[in-house]
Amino acid sequence: AFRFQDILAAHDKARGNEMTDDSMIAENAGLAVALVTGSEDNIKITTPEDMNRVAQLLGGRPAISRVGFGFDVHEFCAGDHVMLCGVRIAHEKALEGHSDADAGLHALTDALLGAIGDGDIGAHFPPGDPQWRDGDSADFLKHAGKLIADRNGAIANVDVTLICESPKIGPHRDAMRQRIAEILSIDVSAVSVKATTTEGLGFTGRREGIAAQAVASVMLPPN
Template identity: 55%
Template structure:
């Protein structure tokens, strides 16, 4: 099966209320990266040429865009607005594929809250769907199954021998599952539990293939805690890097620090926007990666970086970390100057750096000090910044 003959409907319109987070669970950080980003990365790694159609809640566009920018997904369709139920959301994604692709392609319908996709489950699913046109991953049930009444009293037994726990991705020929969804919609049925149920209701046999116990759906806070522990156990190479940068004052009426503009009687001189704070943080990350310094990645002799916003440099360093399968665990910076006063802007600086890096603000520290009128900063000639970055990389990551 060629990846170009496949597409993915990524179901991401839910609210995730059982997880109990302030934001929908798909945008909750998991070991430093939003769940949606991790799932997009998994799909991009396993199906690099497949078109991904995300279906999101209309209120989540900004959150999804931020997660998508951090991902390595390159064949990503514009997000589609979902509906009141999962079934309605899936149909919205299928309609896009029906309009843009052939009906004989294979479509994988996957929950965004399952970030632990593997090559094995994809291959098993594609092989099954190529034969049957409708196939879903399933796991046998180990525990005894009972029915209960409204008061929680046991009322019966379910034969676990024939019971299965069904996962995603659920895999179909596009024409088959699109037609089944249209028929269900026409019948006024909009709340089937999953796409296998829609296909079966429409009269299509749905085969199963071996699921993966690790392909868990993140539903509760406990699920998140277990998933984060699993990811962090795989990121056992802990590194620290240091960064230091200085920029002299020059003409101007503001300085750019941490990606924000702070009013001041002078500006900072430099080839880019002279954001000394972001420069030091960038060098700290590059140091932890043992990957040169900011000048080796963005030579000041190159005119394309003249006046460039320094967030480009920090975003580049973050991409290098993600390319190695790692995460930035913490950033810490100390701004050294007599003026401007950093304290009133501290939280704005932290928020800005967190937004640029995609880190939780609790992983970003900004401090300030003076040199008691000593040295060039004490004489008010410029600003210096010291920074450290703590990274977690997979064991055996290149030096």
């Protein structure tokens, strides 16, 4: 507890600084702050993750952890770029598909849908439906994220592996992570994008197309 005039003046002094609670603001203004031992269950709510913890405490049961897996393949066709994990990459070929053929986002969308047991990308966005022709795969991924939010769930982390000889993924990795984090409204630290080859074997080794696989971890409230 603080005297109103003292803490008000402290707030005025701290204006423009990034501080998360009154104790930091008071110390910044030179006010004495005493620490009182309390219950760990009486937590301070500062971030959205704190709210999730409160919900678990009030519910009396831990959240349920679910894991989903997704896999997708697209073959090369004539073109001058590919879309991978929401990033446009210049390339001597394009990827064939009903939408923008983003194998990375398609695999990740399926992983999220799998984690909540809600079908696959083809069930939500049928390839025979003309409205999805040349569609932005970011919309598919955003839809999967919304379905999780509608269940009061949260995405813990996602991990995408792109399998191809070309294009090189390394120069675009950070942009891909940022784009996925933006689409799903999660922290970039919860997003991993990796790349590998099949050492010249199979259709990816023959540079006939690109494959992608993804794993997603989702936290859901107890039933």
